[in-house]
Amino acid sequence: MIQTNLDLLQLIHNMLPAAGAAITIRQFDAGQRFIFQEQEILQVYIIKSGLVKPLITEENGKEYILEFLGEGEMLGEVEAIRGTKTVCSVDAVTPVVLYAMGVGQFQYFLQTIPAFNTLVLRLLATRVANSSVKMARQQLYTMAELLPQLQKMLAAQQIEFTKQDLAGYMGISVRSLNRLLKGE
């Protein structure tokens, strides 16, 4: 449920001395939205510490949390690679510290550092796989069947999730989640 990428974080640490001012630090508070859906950010981030949630807001105002991302995970690469606007918003769940680089710098690293290129490709492949599995489960199980599976995963995490986040991750309202929790 919380994805991390410690290999990428380690690689960034190794790249820092040579990168100089090309990689900077940015910080955001818990609850702060720092990537906005369908906008330009022109930066790519790698999470140094903290937890974030990428989420899609539909025209009906409903929000769907795609994933929870922690250390070493990358943000903003979709816009940087496709040259389009961002696919979703990203909110800080806890205070976060990010490594930041410009889109041009990100593309230069992709072309000149094979290990970076490989890890970014692997990250994208992992996201496709995770999103497919999540989508399939949500289609094939009832919410009443999914909830205990999620609760089991949550019990293994160190972080306490709000009901709103849990409902957003399942794509249901907090009211429906409360009903499920009561076993109605």
Ligand SMILES: Nc1ncnc2c1ncn2[C@@H]1O[C@@H]2COP(=O)(O)O[C@H]2[C@H]1O
């Ligand atoms: N399914 C997903 N799983 C994890 N992260 C995602 C997912 N979809 C989008 N993101 C991240 O959220 C970011 C929003 O800005 P971008 O579209 O540039 O890049 C996106 C990815 O970094």
